[in-house]
Amino acid sequence: MKQLKHDTWVKPYLAKYKGLLILILGLGLLTFICGGALMFTSGYLISKAATKPENILLIYVPVVLVRAFGIGRPAFRYIERLTSHNWVLKVTSDLRKRLYQTLAKDAAFFQQHFKTGDILGILADDLGHLQNLYLRTIFPTLISWLLYVVIVIALGFFSWFFALAIALLLAVIVILLPLVSVAVLGARVERHKQLQHDLYTDMTDDVLGLSDWVVSGRQTDFLARPQPTLKAARKNILATRRFEWARDFLIQFVFGIAILVLMVWTNQQFTGNQSIANWIAAFVLCLFPLVDAFAPVSQGVEEWPLYMASVARLNNLQPTVRELPQQQKLTQPVATLDFQQVDFKYTAEQAPILQQFNLHIQAGEKVAILGPSGAGKTTLLNLLLGELTPQAGQVTLNQVPLAALQQQRAQLIGMLDQKPFLFNTTVLNNIRLGNLQATDAEIMAALTAVELGPLMQRLPAGANTLVEEAGARFSGGEQQRLALARILIQDAPVILLDEPTVGLDPITEKALLNTIFNVLADKTVIWVTHHLQGIEHADQVIFLEHGQIAMQGTPHELYQTNERFQKLYQLDQGLV
Template sequence: MFGEKFKRKFALTDQGVRNARLGAYWTVAANLTSFAGIGFLFLFVKQLMDAMTTGAELPGVLPYVLGLLAYFALSFLVHRMQYQNTYGTVYEEVGTLRKGLAERMRKLPLPFFMGRDLADLSETIMSDVKTLEHVWSHVLGYLYGSYIFTAVVAVVLLTYDWRLAIAALWSVPVAFALLFGSRKMTVKSQAEAKAAALGVSEDVQETLDNVREIRAINQEERYLSGLFAAMDKAEASQTMVELGNGIVINAASVIMRLGIATTIMVGANLIVAGQIDFMVFFAFLLCVSRIYSPFDQSLALIAEVFFSEVSAKRLQAIYDEPTAGGAESFSPKGHDIVFDNVGFSYDGAPVLRGASFVAREGEVTALVGPSGSGKTTCSRLAARLWDADSGSVRVGGVDVSTVDPEVLLGDYAMVFQDVILFDDTVMGNIRLGRRDATDEEVLAAAKAANCDEFVRDLPQGYDTMIGENGSRLSGGERQRISIARALLKDAPILLMDEATASLDVESETQVQEALSRLLVGKTVLVIAHRMRTIENADKVVVLEDGRVAEEGRPSDLLQQGSGLFRHMTELQTLSAGWSI
């Protein structure tokens, strides 16, 4: 019942399976304890009937009082253990799940995220985990405990009188058969409702991300009407799910209650026939008044289990994704980056086709080429953000695909055109480069990156909150914080993606001064879009259609009469003279 299939079905950890097992067992104990109350009532009525019919004496009040006190004490302890082993342990499991999910995503390769929408992942982390949390805490232990409890009671009743037992219990499997018969339809409708809700999340996120552009093209009404239509569709879809589920649950509940009627009918006939006495009939009436109670909630719980299958599958899909593992140590002989006949495809489309070149330690190697030639792919492969399909990428003689990405990236610093900052202080954002850095080291890196002059003008200086992704700063200021972060890390390998391409002249000058301090003595691989920014590079690798078309010093490549590098440089020189 609680094997590997159960674990995957509900996306549980090993501890979660153990918790579910304990919750089910204590639920059985709680149900049996509650059922024992009927036994006390039956014994009292039997003694009362014996006294009335045979003149037997009733026990004193004290045994009843002591019995009730013992029963209440036992009931309290059992129900407390049930609560602790269902709700209490589940919240620990949810915390473990969220941490495990974050750890799993941290180790997943970049292509996993490239192929998924952010709203989809957010929905899994927040909504799907919340759905499963409720199933773990309110459903699993109670539901499976009810199954076991019913099996135990059924055996007892069948032993006592099989005719009345069948009359009392036949409706239970019929009611559950109705629920399980509707399972396929329920899961399908829930999946559709989930997809509709996810569509709303994606539309909301898209609208918020592009609100400036939407206003600029005067399309507010069109986008909002589309958003409202998606919301209406999601609401209608969820309403149909709940309506269909409610009809099935209520029908199953009515069918289950028919067991009371059949127990009365069969019992009355057996009494008339003289095959049972009244006390046996009375005992079964007491049982049927209580035996269906656990299933009143179980009917709704089973429907919730069906709903949770959609969330569990989405969550399990993340755990089934292969992670990018490797050695926990990285000891290269130097930091030369070697691409050896590297091939790479994205979604089946070739991006690199046998690319080979060397970026040497202490030199600046620039990657240039037309859009789609594979420049960005090379930088990502160099840092093992992706893994090559063929060939190898080596750093200091070590194949990067054999090293754990987190260990490998300890030797890398990155400065890209699209800077990512956090809603934290200036100090906190720079310290991300090296978390154990002292304030003095952070300030030194900030000054070296020419951050000090604009930070002094901020309200709280280095303790100023800069907003989401540095929204309170200019592009040049954000870029300088990124460079300060890289300076603080002081890694031997630096990857750059035209860090000054979108800056004004003044900001570009400030950033270039900071970069000149950052590049000294490192292996630098820079993606260049403007040819004039790499005039002093030690080496240029020209990519075309995923292959190395040319490589050499910039001055040497410019002297080639029909080279691609020269052609690109001439085109940019011509475009620089364009004016309105």
């Protein structure tokens, strides 16, 4: 329970929707009360009818009650299910919105500290676990405890000694066995999750490496190789199933004892005369439907450790809190972009990425930034976006710090990265993401500018064609052109290019670069690149190394005067 002590992902929603929660618990309680009452009145009715009453009116009321409880049980059950799922959908919606807002607060931080699979795991697994936590554990457990209290109190009106005996028997089912399930199965559930992770890894190796096994002629070895992870997973599952069978059998056994005890007690209490003997079957039968309320408790809590692991991960998902200065609004066109004595490193122990870094860029300039991996090229772009804050110095537009322009950032800076994401919606909707107010005519003009007009004419529904998942309908170069059209619609004065031609063949790369610099001719462009294809489009070239500018100048100047740049250019062009 220590995970819930400082929890901010489960408890707040129990309080936020407490009215709906109380309704769910009430409906669940009424469902089982109707089930027990249905069997109670049915038992009484059967016994009473067997004594051949002189008048049908003597059993008319039980007949009406049987009908009422028979209708009430499924009706309350349906409404309870509807309400509980509505509650969970509300909470899940809030959780997903909160998760996206948490990620959006500091995207650069999460890119540095979390893998994409971690975030997908939180989205798919952890939020799903929270849904199951409510539906399979919290709701059934609370309803069973409420019903447990109602039964004990009701029996206490007849005999507190007997009520105590039933309370002890039912406590085995609703308290003792759930605790045992958590203790025994908790470690096995966690073990199963780890083995499942290992199996996914093995399966990935098998699928992606299958061609290598075949090419090497070792198909037989591939099929005959030992699979210890699979065997361990099977063994863990069998052990879990055996325990669950034994536990479920024990639940039924204890419940059977409770029924025998009730039969003995009712025979002592209701055998004085024929009229009260009719209550024996009523009391005994009403206990049978209640097993459906108590039995699922152990099943629901057995995955409690798994749920708590998800809660712990979500509670640890805390972004860095950045104190932004008072926000300003840039009213004049962007004239200058400056890095002024910027120092930056990700952690205190890490070596500086940028150190006393200075750079001045005029409006409309095209600046290419090169350097080895880890030199700080992408860090420089994140500083320009304001996603990262330098430890010293500042990054400014028109001498206004970027940190003070974050509310206006979308109007000032656009970005085209290595793999822009295309959503599974129409081309028009994907482009409109850059400017929600853009008309269809403006979007078509942007698509024509990036040389996608003929392609739009060939598509089944034109620009209303779905791009499919992650833009699968289009090639890499076409995806980049669609993203470029999105930037044109955004119409920001400063554009950042983060190696947008990675993975493209040389011909496609050259054509794309020509298009990019043609349509962005009036923009300020900062272009991070890993090689010199299209370098002639740059007004100045900067080579980053050890947090400093190792070389700087126009491509022509550097080729004429800088021996290192000459070698880089010749290597890139395959001349040496």
